[in-house]
Amino acid sequence: MECLLAFVGKDFVLIAADATSRRSILTYTQDLDRFVKLTSTCGVVGAGDEGDRVQFLEYIAKNVQLYKMRNGYELSTHGVANYTRRNIADFLRSRTPYQVNMVIAGCDRETGPAVYFLDYLGCLNKQNYASARIRLQLPGGFAPPTPHP
Numbered sequence: 001m002e003c004l005l006a007f008v009g010k011d012f013v014l015i016a017a018d019a020t021s022r023r024s025i026l027t028y029t030q031d032l033d034r035f036v037k038l039t040s041t042c043g044v045v046g047a048g049d050e051g052d053r054v055q056f057l058e059y060i061a062k063n064v065q066l067y068k069m070r071n072g073y074e075l076s077t078h079g080v081a082n083y084t085r086r087n088i089a090d091f092l093r094s095r096t097p098y099q100v101n102m103v104i105a106g107c108d109r110e111t112g113p114a115v116y117f118l119d120y121l122g123c124l125n126k127q128n129y130a131s132a133r134i135r136l137q138l139p140g141g142f143a144p145p146t147p148h149p
Contacts, residue, residue, distance in 0.1 A: 002047035004034070004132040006103045006115045013105040013113045017045040038064045039074040042106030044084070047132055048099045048120060056091075056098040060084050077106030081116040081124055089122035103130045 003018040017034040020027060034045045036057045044060070046053045064083070068074050075083065081104045091098050099120045107113040117130040 002132075004045050004047050004101070004103045004130070006045075006105045006117075006130045008105075008113045008115050008128045011107070011113065013107050013115060015043065015045055015103065015105050017047070021050065036061050038080050038104075039068070039077075039106070041074070041108055042077045042080050042104065044080075044102050044104045046100050046102045048101055052098040053100050056088070056100050057102075060087065063087075076108050076111065077104065077114045077116070078108075078111065080104060080106070081114075081118065081126075085118055085122055085124040088118065088120065092120075092122055101132045103132065105130075 002020075005014075005016040007014045015035070019030060019032050019034070021029045021032045034047065034053070035043055036046070037043050038061055044057060046057050060080075060083075064075060064080060067083075084102065084104060088098060088100070097120070101120055102118045104116040104118060105114065114126060115128065115130050116124055116126050117132065118124045119132075
């Protein structure tokens with residue numbers, strides 16, 4: 001199970017992510033860092049295929065930094081979210097789509113806190129809270145307890 005959470009407060013954003021890397025019944029690691037800092041006020045957490053997640057989030061982070069070096073200022077959280085959506089949509093139409101769901105969050109001085117959920121199909125939504133659960137797998141014999149009559 002991979003879980004991403006984000007909440008918007010009055011003047012802050014809280015982001016949380018599962019730190020476990022699993023596939024089927026194997027747990028690969030329990031200290032995985034899913035957070036990527038994009039600007040001084042914006043960050044992203046991602047879930048999905050491990051290779052796709054790492055490669056795509058590094059690609060976005062490096063291009064956001066390149067934008068800052070070329071233009072002399074950083075993108076806003078809204079700008080980063082739309083730039084990321086455009087890239088994932090372009091890759092979806094190419095031969096190399098990325099299977100990554102993301103929560104982009106930031107707290108800008110002008111617009112305040114914002115949380116965006118972006119799925120692997122390029123659907124971007126601004127929300128007050130965001131939650132994503134990917135590949136939820138329960139053991140075969142597990143069932144929630146049922147009350148006795």
